[in-house]
Amino acid sequence: MENGGLSHASCSMNFIPGRRHLILNSGALALGAWLPAGAAAATPFDAEIERFLKAYWALLPGAAVDAGQYAAAARLPAPTEGYRQAQLKFAAEWLKRLERLGRTSLSPAQQGDLALLDNHLRGLQWVLTELRSDQWNPSEYNVAGPFSELLNKDFAPLPERLKLIDQRLQQVPAYYRAALKQIRQPSVEHLRLAIRQNRGALATFQADIPKAMAEAGLPVSKAMAGHNAAALQAVEDFIAGLQKIEAGLGSRGRSFRLGKALFEQKFQYEIQATIDAQGLYQRALAEKEALHQRMDGLAGQLWAGLFPGMVQPADRLERIARVIDKLSERHVSAERYVDEIKAQIPVLAQWVEQHDLLSMDPSRPLQVRATPTWMRGVSGVSISAPGPLDPTGVTYYNVDPLDDYTPEQAESYLREYNHWVLQILNIHEAVPGHYVQLLHSNKSPSKVKALFGNGAMVEGWAVYSERMMLESGWGGGEPEMGLMYSKWNLRVVCNAILDHGVHVLGMSEQQAQQLLEREAFQSRTEAAQKWVRVQVSSVQLSSYFAGFSEILALREQLKAAQGTGFKLKAFHEEFLSHGSAPVKMVSALMKKAHAAKP
Numbered sequence: 001m002e003n004g005g006l007s008h009a010s011c012s013m014n015f016i017p018g019r020r021h022l023i024l025n026s027g028a029l030a031l032g033a034w035l036p037a038g039a040a041a042a043t044p045f046d047a048e049i050e051r052f053l054k055a056y057w058a059l060l061p062g063a064a065v066d067a068g069q070y071a072a073a074a075r076l077p078a079p080t081e082g083y084r085q086a087q088l089k090f091a092a093e094w095l096k097r098l099e100r101l102g103r104t105s106l107s108p109a110q111q112g113d114l115a116l117l118d119n120h121l122r123g124l125q126w127v128l129t130e131l132r133s134d135q136w137n138p139s140e141y142n143v144a145g146p147f148s149e150l151l152n153k154d155f156a157p158l159p160e161r162l163k164l165i166d167q168r169l170q171q172v173p174a175y176y177r178a179a180l181k182q183i184r185q186p187s188v189e190h191l192r193l194a195i196r197q198n199r200g201a202l203a204t205f206q207a208d209i210p211k212a213m214a215e216a217g218l219p220v221s222k223a224m225a226g227h228n229a230a231a232l233q234a235v236e237d238f239i240a241g242l243q244k245i246e247a248g249l250g251s252r253g254r255s256f257r258l259g260k261a262l263f264e265q266k267f268q269y270e271i272q273a274t275i276d277a278q279g280l281y282q283r284a285l286a287e288k289e290a291l292h293q294r295m296d297g298l299a300g301q302l303w304a305g306l307f308p309g310m311v312q313p314a315d316r317l318e319r320i321a322r323v324i325d326k327l328s329e330r331h332v333s334a335e336r337y338v339d340e341i342k343a344q345i346p347v348l349a350q351w352v353e354q355h356d357l358l359s360m361d362p363s364r365p366l367q368v369r370a371t372p373t374w375m376r377g378v379s380g381v382s383i384s385a386p387g388p389l390d391p392t393g394v395t396y397y398n399v400d401p402l403d404d405y406t407p408e409q410a411e412s413y414l415r416e417y418n419h420w421v422l423q424i425l426n427i428h429e430a431v432p433g434h435y436v437q438l439l440h441s442n443k444s445p446s447k448v449k450a451l452f453g454n455g456a457m458v459e460g461w462a463v464y465s466e467r468m469m470l471e472s473g474w475g476g477g478e479p480e481m482g483l484m485y486s487k488w489n490l491r492v493v494c495n496a497i498l499d500h501g502v503h504v505l506g507m508s509e510q511q512a513q514q515l516l517e518r519e520a521f522q523s524r525t526e527a528a529q530k531w532v533r534v535q536v537s538s539v540q541l542s543s544y545f546a547g548f549s550e551i552l553a554l555r556e557q558l559k560a561a562q563g564t565g566f567k568l569k570a571f572h573e574e575f576l577s578h579g580s581a582p583v584k585m586v587s588a589l590m591k592k593a594h595a596a597k598p
Contacts, residue, residue, distance in 0.1 A: 045110050048101055049448065052094055052117070059090055065146045067451070068390020070155050073146040074164045076171035078178035084128055091121045091128075108592055112578075112585050113448035120452050123269035131262060136186045136254045138194035138242055139536065141179035143172055143235075144201035144374035151204075151212055153386075153393060158216040165209060166224045172231035176238040183245065187256040189535040191246050198239050200373035205232035258503040258538045266539045271456045272582035273546045277500060280546055284496040287545075288519070291490045292316065298483040299323040317518060324487060324521050327480055328415040332422065334402045337414065341399060341426060342368045348431040348469075355472045358432050358572050359440075364395065366435050371398035380413075380529070381425065383434045388442040388450050395435050412525035420475070420484035427469050433462035437576060444579035453580030455540060460547015460583060461576075463492050467552065468572075487521050492544045494520040495530075499541035502534050550583040551575070558594065 057064045057072065064072035077083050098117055106114065127133065134140060146168065150161050186194075209228050213221075258266065267277040275283065299320045303312050306326045313319045332340045345366060352358055371382065380400045386393025402410045417425060427433055437458060444450040466485065475481030494515055501507035501515070509531055516527035534541060554575075559566045578586045 044104065045101055045106060048097065049113070049117075052098065053451075055090065055094070059087065062146065065149055067387030068153075068155070068393055069387075070146075070150060070153065070161075070390075071164065073150055074167040076143065076146075076168050076175050078171070078174045079134060079141065079182055080178045081182075084134070088125060088128055091124045095121050108589055109446055112581060112589060113446060115585065116448055116452045116454075116581065119269060119272060126265060126269060131266065134182050135184045137190040137536075138179070138183050138186050139190050139197055141176070141182075141194065141238070142197055142201055142374060143168075143175060143231075144204050144372070147204050147209070148372055148374070151208055153390070155390065155393075158212060162212060162216055162224070165212075166221075166227055169209075169224070169227035169231045173234040176234040180238060180241045183242075185252065185254045186245065186249075187254045187535075188246065188249060189256040189532075191242055191249070191253075193536045195239055195242050195246075197374055197376070198235055198242075200376055201235055202232065203373050205229075205235065256535045257506065260504045263500070263503045263538060267542065270454075270539050271543060271546050272454055272584065273456060273550060274584045275546070277504070277542070280496055280542060281500040281504075283549065284493045284500075284545055287493045287549075288490065288497065291486055291493065292320070292519075295320045295483055295486045295490070298479045298486065301479045302327075302483065320483075321518070321521055323483065325415075327420070327484065328418045328523075331414040331418040334405075334410045334414060337402060337417075338368065338370070338399055340422065341397070344423060344426045345397075345430055348426060351469070351472075351474060352432050352436075356569050357468060357472060358436060358569060358576075360431075360436065361439050364392075364439050366395050366397055366430055368397045368399060371400045376400055381429055383429055383438070385435070385438040386442075388447065395438070397430055397435070409525050412523045416523040416526040418484070420481050421488055423475070423481075424466050424485055424488045427466050427474075428462045432468070433465040434458065436465075437461045437580075440573070440576035441580045444577055446579055446581075449579030449581040451579075454547075454582040456543040456547035457551075457583050457586070458547070458580050459543040460549075460551050463489075463544050463548035464551045467548075468568075491516075491520050491522060492548065495541040496545040498530065498534055499539065503538050547583055550587065554583065554587045554590070558590065561594065 057069070061072035061075040061077065095118065098114060098121075102111075102114055147165060150165050150168075155161075205228055210225075213224070264277045267280075271277075271280075273280070296316050296319065299322075300312070302323050303310075303319070306323060313322065345368070349360055353360055375382070375398065382398045384396040384398060386395060402413065405413060429435070441450050441453065466488065469475075470481070470485055475485070498507070498512055498515060502512065507515075512531050512534070513527055516522045516530055517524065522530070555571060558571060574590060575586060578589060
């Protein structure tokens with residue numbers, strides 16, 4: 001999600017219970033839930049993984065809700081010190097147990113599953129002992145997500161869902177009291193994000209839950225109304241507590257910059273690439289130069305038609321910027337923005353099918369909606385996907401409305417997402433990007449790989465899908481689309497440069513603005529949003545380029561090895577059949593499988 005993320009937290013490494021984190025599609029049932037009715041776990045490996053999952057979901061009910069096991073939303077563990085210690089104990093115990101599995105004879109797929117779980121548990125330990133974002137990032141504390149799931153997903157009649165909501169409401173005050181106690185020396189930037197997003201959560205209790213009670217035809221229960229009122233007050237008290245912390249913080253707050261050591265460790269756990277953070281940064285710098293050369297050639301082709309009789313500027317970047325600026329005048333109106341996104345989705349799906357790029361699933365619809373208020377403040381668009389335990393669930397394409405923009409801000413934003421770029425955005429987010437990839441991931445024969453997803457693979461696929469569509473002829477080979485695609489791809493590259501530059505090298509806001517506006521040709525509004533985003537996130541912005549470059553490299557390696565036997569659709573579907581596993585793991589499995597073929 002180049003401009004957005006999977007649900008609220010994209011694919012960032014965040015193990016705070018109740019929030020979407022590195023496990024993109026987690027589950028609350030044991031492995032046996034995916035086996036045929038009456039079947040038992042087939043091997044000792046399966047049995048032990050089943051026991052692990054049972055224990056994991058019991059500890060982290062919020063992850064179960066993300067997966068579609070909505071009954072787990074009735075539980076809301078308070079983020080106390082005791083709960084942190086319970087997670088650490090769980091991780092230590094299961095690392096030892098899973099290590100014993102590695103001593104048995106395992107298939108390559110099982111070895112991959114074990115590696116994913118090992119990385120996840122070690123990452124959990126690192127987050128809870130070294131990163132300690134639970135102390136300095138208050139935006140990790142927000143109860144709105146599962147309430148939104150319970151209100152909007154028709155997995156049960158509304159009266160039954162309201163019973164779960166009532167149980168959850170009763171635990172909200174304790175949750176926020178504990179959260180406030182955990183916060184120590186937060187960064188101002190994360191404080192302000194937490195305040196803004198929890199203000200967005202107020203609507204859940206002020207309007208959404210009372211409306212649902214009325215729609216269900218229930219008599220207004222004094223008990224449930226009281227629980228809702230207490231939850232609303234708890235959110236308001238939390239916001240007031242954060243404001244008090246901000247007022248007294250002064251210059252004593254933590255820097256939003258992660259720093260070299262933490263950034264490199266987080267990169268290792270979250271990206272899981274064949275390259276380290278410094279190596280990716282250097283690769284991105286080289287790719288930026290290559291893209292500038294390509295864009296200069298395309299701008300040269302377009303110049304005479306756009307500026308007849310005018311001499312081209314001597315400065316390469318200025319020349320490119322002038323052409324992009326002129327082309328960006330062609331964009332949809334603010335009033336038509338959401339409708340245009342809706343209209344493009346079926347056209348993209350038809351193209352994918354007609355060009356035999358990938359199998360689609362018309363039984364799993366995509367719905368475009370305004371981003372819920374509690375999710376806003378980080379990204380412009382995002383995908384909220386159901387987990388593998390919700391086979392009929394709806395995938396939502398969240399679009400931030402432009403209502404709060406001034407006319408100048410809206411014009412700047414729409415120029416950024418102009419006629420060509422809006423198409424690429426929808427490819428990335430929807431078809432054949434995130435929406436399609438997650439549908440395939442949920443059907444993976446390896447449920448561990450579907451459950452414990454890797455953000456760089458997910459984001460990398462979405463970026464790769466843009467390249468795939470243009471290679472298939474989308475855009476008609478016009479230089480306008482080629483230039484705008486290169487501009488979009490350049491921002492993926494510059495995301496990695498910005499991420500490393502800010503958190504490791506101390507890049508200033510002025511330097512970031514120079515990179516984004518002059519070298520990446522982004523609008524002022526877009527650059528300002530990206531600066532906010534890089535302050536309140538880390539490593540996630542590197543995931544796009546990391547995943548994309550490795551997927552593209554794998555495709556070219558297999559194409560060279562297979563020659564005329566290489567089939568693009570077969571490559572795509574085999575790649576996606578491994579769930580959301582890290583690209584380096586998928587690459588190893590695919591190469592081994594093809595090497596074994598006669």
